[in-house]
Amino acid sequence: MIKFQNVTKIYQENIIVLQDVSFEIKEGEFVSIVGKSGAGKTTLIRMILGLEFPTYGEVFFDGESVSKANSKILQKIRRKIGSVYQDYRLLPAKTVYENVAYIMEVEGKENEEIEVEVPRVLEIIGLGDKMNNFPRELSGGEQQRLSIARALVNHPAVIIADEPTGNLDPYNTYEVISLLEKINKSGKTVVLSTHNREIVNKLGKRVITIENGIIIRDEERGRFII
């Protein structure tokens, strides 16, 4: 589903962020990408979404080269991915309902479908009673749940979560990770980037460890070892 083929990313002044990175994520997998801050996790995630492009090598999504994709194809790829970020990346001027509905509107879904699906997803995620609130009126945990609702509403094939628990307390961290596990159990691929040792060790899923831009470990039932 996602394939990195000898990917190297060099920023200006010869700063090497990723070096000859190769791996493949299959459909339905739950993969944690771990490493210290600055190891290259976020660059790797951004490459899947086509927000950064490799200096050398190629990134594939569903057999399509992300690095060579034009804006139309990139748009298509991004719609197949639900993304969750540490800073939530919500639309501050839109209400909770509108934030989720926007994703369906982007896809050109009918209003009738949106009116049914958005409240349903918000109920599942526990934000059914906050549909008319703005993101600034929500707690950190609620904002992250909203961003997960947004990532889920279009039934994407993959959920990418970049440090989703970075700003959350232990209780909300547990809730978010449980949600991601449930999403994975429903058959979706989940890519989680984190530096939270406890989460990774508890999950007992595949772990790719990056250090200084190089993959040093890729284990099926891995642990956080740096």
Add this chain to the structure above:
Amino acid sequence: MFTNLKRVFNFALVDFFRNKGISIAAIFVLTTTILLITGLFFMHGVSNFLISTIQNKIDITAYFKADVPEQDILNAKDEILKISSEVKNVEYISKEDALYDFTQKHGDDPTISGALQEVGGNPFLPSLNIIMASGASGYEKVATILQGDQFIDLIEKVDFSQKKVTIEKIFSISATINKFGLILAVILFLVAIVVVFNTIKLAINGSREEITTMRIVGASSWFIKSPFIIQGAMFGFVSFIICFFVTFILAFLVSSSVEIIMPGFNLFKYFTSNIFIIILIQLGFGVAMGVVSSFIVVNKYLKV
């Protein structure tokens, strides 16, 4: 397609009212700049009026010999009108009219009346007063023809050489005023563009992260861009409505005061007779600036 169009209009409308502070700031700046440009248009009208008033006071006079029959002078008048399309007006003043005008003007002055009686009869010559539509060179051209062979038997003298310096000075001042006005207008227009562009940029700047997020979730460029562009057009349209009414009210209220300073120039009449140009300037500038600025700014932020 229609659903999406409805959606982007709805986004624009909702954001317009939700971000009241930004909308008010953008409309305020646009209104101020549109008023400035409208002011420039009125200044153009005023300066044109003043220049043409002064230029209409300039003429040259061709004095005919005392024994030239009136019909010959009228024929000469027709000939002069044919010389050039730049001849705006030619007025015939007979000997009798000249004397009448003189006595009307100086009848109360006993010295001048006495002098006139001493001369005896009517000392004035019949003449043609010529007003040109063009500059000093036009007067020179006509004066040269009048002093040439064609009219040598009819014309006693042409007073161009006495008036030459004054005519040249007035036309040179008019040209300077026009040139200075144009430069000032261009500078103010450019300043207005820069100010409006930066205001729209500031208004959209707050949505920079939002635009990136929209891009990440797979929204197409036009789906992201359109609400901002529509909002820019809305800023321009609302500013136009405000400016139009402000201009209307100001022109109505100030008109009589302006007419006291500049007799013959009715500001409100100038407004009504140029209403379509004013609408075009205000609406065109407002909407075009709103749309173009939004387009450029969003495009810059869309490069994700």
